[in-house]
Every structure is written in C-alpha cells, then in structure tokens.
Amino acid sequence: MRIAEVETFTLSAPLDTTYGYAQRMNSTRxxxxxxxTTDDGVVGWGQCGGPAQRSVATVLAQEVAPVLHGKDxxxxxxxxxxxxxxxxxxxxxxxxxxxxxxxxxxxxDIKARALGLPLWRxxxxxxxxxxxxxxxxxxxxxxxxxxxxxxxxxxxxxxQGYAALKVKIGGLHPREDLRRVTAIREALGDEFVxxxxxxxxxxxxxxxxxxxxxxxxxxxxxxxxxxxxDLDGYVRLxxxxxxxxxxxxxxxxxxxxxxxxxxxxxxxxxxxxxxAGGFTECRRIAALADAWGIHYIxxxxxxxxxxxxxxxxxLATMRDFPDSRTPTPLNQSPLLELHQQPNPIRDTLCxxxxxxxxxxVAVPTGPGLGIEIDEDALSRFVVG
Numbered sequence: 151m152r153i154a155e156v157e158t159f160t161l162s163a164p165l166d167t168t169y170g171y172a173q174r175m176n177s178t179r180x181x182x183x184x185x186x187t188t189d190d191g192v193v194g195w196g197q198c199g200g201p202a203q204r205s206v207a208t209v210l211a212q213e214v215a216p217v218l219h220g221k222d223x224x225x226x227x228x229x230x231x232x233x234x235x236x237x238x239x240x241x242x243x244x245x246x247x248x249x250x251x252x253x254x255x256x257x258x259d260i261k262a263r264a265l266g267l268p269l270w271r272x273x274x275x276x277x278x279x280x281x282x283x284x285x286x287x288x289x290x291x292x293x294x295x296x297x298x299x300x301x302x303x304x305x306x307x308x309x310q311g312y313a314a315l316k317v318k319i320g321g322l323h324p325r326e327d328l329r330r331v332t333a334i335r336e337a338l339g340d341e342f343v344x345x346x347x348x349x350x351x352x353x354x355x356x357x358x359x360x361x362x363x364x365x366x367x368x369x370x371x372x373x374x375x376x377x378x379x380d381l382d383g384y385v386r387l388x389x390x391x392x393x394x395x396x397x398x399x400x401x402x403x404x405x406x407x408x409x410x411x412x413x414x415x416x417x418x419x420x421x422x423x424x425x426a427g428g429f430t431e432c433r434r435i436a437a438l439a440d441a442w443g444i445h446y447i448x449x450x451x452x453x454x455x456x457x458x459x460x461x462x463x464x465l466a467t468m469r470d471f472p473d474s475r476t477p478t479p480l481n482q483s484p485l486l487e488l489h490q491q492p493n494p495i496r497d498t499l500c501x502x503x504x505x506x507x508x509x510x511v512a513v514p515t516g517p518g519l520g521i522e523i524d525e526d527a528l529s530r531f532v533v534g
Contacts, residue, residue, distance in 0.1 A: 165493075
C-alpha cells in the first residue's frame with residue numbers, strides 16, 4: 151500500500167449570526183481538510199487548525215504532499231518526522247505544524263481503516279465509550295444584553311443535559327465580564343461547572359484581579375489569562391490564584407509543552423490535535439503531562455466533525471489520572487470541548503453528525519475515525 155494522492159480542501163461557510171471572543175467577531179466558519187488516498191483506494195481524512203486556511207493549504211500542496219507521495223502510510227511516525235525534518239532549518243511552528251497535524255490525522259485514519267479497526271483500538275485503549283463534554287460558550291454577540299443573553303444561553307445548555315460550560319471573557323471591561331459570570335453562576339447554582347476563557351486578553355495585573363473574583367465565584371479554570379508568550383506571567387498567576395490555570399491551545403509540539411510543564415506554568419494543558427502535531431505528537435504531549443501530574447483537557451478546533459471525532463478517539467485512550475474507583479471529570483477524567491455556536495460545516499459534513507446526549511458524546515466505533523464524510527456536502531463549502 152502506497153500514498154497515491156494528497157488533496158487539500160479550503161472550506162468556508164457564512165453564518166446567520168455573528169459571534170466572537172476577546173479579539174474578534176466571526177461571521178464565517180472556515181477550515182482546511184486533508185484527504186489522503188492510497189493506491190488501493192483506502193481514504194483517510196484530517197483537519198488543520200488556524201484561520202489562515204489558504205496559506206496552510208499552500209504549505210500542504212507545495213511542501214508536504216511531495217514528501218508523502220509513494221510512501222507507506224502505515225509508517226506514520228516516520229512520515230511525521232520526515233515532513234517535520236524537511237522544515238527544521240526554518241522552524242516547525244504555526245502553519246507548518248497545522249499542515250503536519252492534518253496529514254498525521256489522515257494517516258492514522260488510513261491505518262485503522264485498512265485494518266478494519268476503530269482508531270482507539272489501534273492506539274491500544276478505550277477507557278471509556280463516551281466522553282463527558284462541556285459546552286464551549288457563551289461567546290459574545292453583537293449588541294447583546296449583558297448579562298441576560300449569556301444567562302439565557304447557559305440555561306439552555308443545562309436544559310440540554312450539560313453539567314459544564316466555558317464562558318468567554320476578555321472582550322468587555324472586566325467589570326462587565328464578571329457581571330456575566332456572576333449572573334451565570336447565580337442562574338445555574340453552585341454545582342454546575344464553569345470555566346472562563348480570556349483568549350490571552352489580560353496583562354498579569356488585570357488577570358490577578360479577575361482571577362481572584364473568578365475563584366470566589368467557584369470557576370474551576372482560568373484559560374489563557376495572559377498572552378501565550380508571557381510564560382513568567384503564567385507562573386505568577388498559578389502561584390497566586392486558587393483556581394486552575396489552563397493553556398497551550400496555540401503551543402506547537404512537545405517541546406513547547408515541555409517548557410510549560412518544566413516551569414510549572416499551568417494546571418491543565420490544552421493541546422489541539424489540529425495544531426500541535428496530530429495524534430503522533432499529542433500522544434507524546436499527553437505522556438509528558440501524565441509524568442508531571444498535569445491534566446490534559448484538549449482544545450478542539452471543531453469547525454468540522456473530523457477534528458471532533460479525532461479528539462474523541464484520543465480521549466478514549468487516556469487513563470483516569472490519578473487512579474480512583476469513582477473517577478470524575480476535572481478530578482481524574484478528561485473532558486471534551488464541544489462548541490455550541492452555529493456551524494454548517496460541522497453539522498452537515500458528516501453523514502451522521504456527532505451530537506451530545508445528556509452531556510456525553512459517544513466514542514465512534516467504526517473503522518478509522520469512525521465517521522463518513524459526505525463529499526457532496528464538502529463540495530458546497532469549497533472556496534478558492
């Protein structure tokens with residue numbers, strides 16, 4: 151079996167509702183999807199992270215695909231290293247690693263499909279057949295009423311069976327953001343799990359002030375409180391605050407996460423399979439986190455069901471840590487990030503969409519990633 155073709159699809163879908171986070175508002179959803187086909191017709195799918203989809207697609211088509219053509223797709227880790235090695239004189243972060251991530255995802259999909267196995271079985275474990283999800287939201291909306299709009303959304307998540315959510319902060323004055331979080335806490339009660347994501351919007355002084363209030367409100371983690379480049383700031387916040395500090399969704403490879411762990415910068419690491427190097431590298435990152443006793447709760451670029459299915463397979467293989475006869479999310483078990491905002495690509499690209507039922511998402515059991523891509527639907531979103 152040899153790799154015969156590497157195809158790249160740049161996708162875009164307009165949204166009826168504009169929403170956003172601390173730095174920007176979104177009126178479209180975009181994605182880069184990779185399709186790798188072998189000479190005997192086995193197909194694997196992957197997704198690349200990041201908003202610069204045309205640039206990532208160019209890297210894939212012009213630099214990555216030639217390295218793969220004619221190679222044995224079962225040699226996934228060797229191919230990962232060959233592609234990364236071809237870029238090593240120039241650096242392997244950003245769009246390069248996003249391209250590598252999508253290819254790696256597709257190669258693991260091929261390998262498992264060719265063997266007729268779900269990917270979690272090929273990886274060697276299934277500690278759980280469903281994963282508890284947290285609702286990723288409320289986000290910000292144009293001209294929203296504060297805090298009524300966020301409270302309404304949070305109550306809807308609870309009605310759908312979710313027991314946890316992650317609210318966006320950092321896009322308003324801290325006073326207004328804290329008013330939103332306070333109102334959500336009062337509406338949902340003390341038992342509901344709330345996390346807060348600032349998307350790197352604060353300096354250390356402001357993050358300390360906000361973090362103390364979040365801790366008082368029982369928020370379980372404070373995600374990306376300061377710029378990802380401010381490692382010292384992360385260390386200061388983790389030392390000063392009682393709630394968990396989370397980060398790493400824009401880190402690249404195990405070497406970036408090594409620095410976070412060695413410095414004691416985070417309580418939760420959040421690699422994204424579509425950014426940090428696919429299954430090959432994220433499994434290494436998970437092993438590092440395990441060795442440091444740090445929780446692994448991934449960021450999920452869920453603009454397509456491909457990355458979502460991939461995250462489910464990886465989370466199925468992760469043990470409860472530390473061991474407990476009654477493991478619970480955040481304390482021992484991992485969680486799945488599940489975006490709630492409208493997304494036509496995510497909702498129609500897969501023949502059977504991935505849904506949460508009572509706050510849990512079933513781990514796919516079919517061969518490979520366990521999903522079937524509707525290529526007619528795919529073609530409707532292709533641009534450029």
